[in-house]
Amino acid sequence: MNRDDLIEIMDQHTEHLLRIAYCYVMDLHAAEDIVQEVFIKFYRNQHNYEERGEIKAYLAKMTVNRSKDYLRSWNYRKVQLQSKFSLHAERRNLDGLVMRDEQQMIGEAILALPLKQREVLVHFYFNEMTIAEIANTVSIPESTVKTRLTRGRELLRNELSGIVWEVLLNE
Known part of the structure; x- marks a missing residue:
């Protein structure tokens, strides 16, 4: 697989994979990072990919696995703890009529x-x-x-x- 093939695959599947990752991690920036990591891993390990099935399902599975890894990570737990404190402060400032x-x-x-x-x-x-x-x-x-x-x-x-x-x- 050459660079152009990878770019074509990324164009076709990025949006779908972003939706999957976002539904797991509920953070757009983290979802973008996850999808980027999936494509990097796919490119580096493309020799392991056997075209037995659809590439969309293969990439989706990689995204699900990477998203689950992220949810188990220390970084995620640290971000969640920080956001709880900031959300609590923001909620007090809202007028409740949103x-x-x-x-x-x-x-x-x-x-x-x-x-x-x-x-x-x-x-x-x-x-x-x-x-x-x-x-x-x-x-x-x-x-x-x-x-x-x-x-x-x-x-x-x-x-x-x-x-x-x-x-x-x-x-």
Whole structure:
């Protein structure tokens, strides 16, 4: 694989991989770093890649694994601790009357779910992956994907149940 091939692969898959990484780490800068590391690792170890399947799934799996590594890292825990202190100070300064768009509310509710449920919901609805593709990407059985989808939907339904939706009022 030459440089031009790598650039073409990056152009095709960067946005998709960024979405995956962001859904895990919930930080755009960290997600960008993760995707960059994935492409570097792919380029350096391209001789290990066997074209048995689709490159998109291979890169997605690498991104998921790197994202999980990041979540286990000391750097992530340190950033989380620092952000908790700064968010607490920011919340006191807000007047509490900030309006949110309904899509933003749904997105925040999804990102608030536990990682196991969040990852399958994001892959299923936003990345439009099948249950088999999700199982392959996350390295879990299909039955586990189905269970996590069901539990994730239930948690999401409970989280969003008390909200009056403007869209429904205007119909």
